[in-house]
């Protein structure tokens with residue numbers, strides 16, 4: 001997304017802190033984080049283990065309430081956004097039901113909402129085509145590779161046409177080849193659905209390849225240490241991974257972790 005196009009805010013965090021209170025001690029997981037994510041933007045939360053990436057994602061999804069600070073989503077509260085089903089969430093491991101065919105995993109949210117079988121079947125075809133699994137609707141999840149299973153999870157997350165797609169290290173369990181291919185496919189899907197995407201990753205190159213902006217976090221406690229614009233043109237393709245600009249962006253972000 002072009003810088004000038006970032007006009008409408010989708011997710012706004014103001015001085016958000018999150019303290020987990022446990023029996024033995026309190027953990028300040030996120031400290032005074034502010035960010036403003038625009039509608040339709042693709043951003044990554046990048047940082048080492050324990051810097052609060054998942055916590056931030058869960059706060060945005062209304063799965064956690066912040067200890068302090070203000071959070072708004074789509075002009076209202078995160079709870080309102082959740083109740084209005086504005087979120088699609090993809091987790092690190094695909095959470096699929098092995099006894100349901102692939103197409104019935106994808107349409108589960110529609111079934112729960114009472115959408116007719118005819119409409120569900122039509123939507124399953126569209127979504128499976130979108131993620132390149134058109135021929136696999138009648139298979140079961142256990143018959144698919146890990147990368148294909150994660151594509152099913154993405155299709156299911158898109159079933160309700162979410163305004164916001166939250167992705168928590170969705171490709172971290174995959175080999176590098178599959179991961180790079182899925183990165184490219186995700187961008188193709190995103191260009192068609194136009195959701196705002198918040199993508200959690202440990203990988204600098206993945207964050208650079210995918211994002212409009214990378215939010216760099218540092219740990220103990222989790223703080224926002226930099227926001228890096230990624231001016232690589234779109235649509236992005238695998239050749240861009242070999243350009244000097246790509247390497248410079250990676251080096252720039254890596255330098256921000258030195259001493260962290």
Ligand SMILES: Nc1ncnc2c1ncn2[C@@H]1O[C@H](COP(=O)(O)OP(=O)(O)OP(=O)(O)O)[C@@H](O)[C@H]1O
Pocket residue numbers: 020021022027028029047048049050051052053054055056202222
């Ligand atoms: N439910 C919890 N109770 C107590 N502490 C927690 C809880 N969840 C997370 N934490 C702590 O909060 C901090 C941030 O955790 P979080 O999972 O958000 O980080 P992360 O950046 O997503 O890490 P990773 O990359 O390893 O998934 C860590 O120190 C973690 O141990």
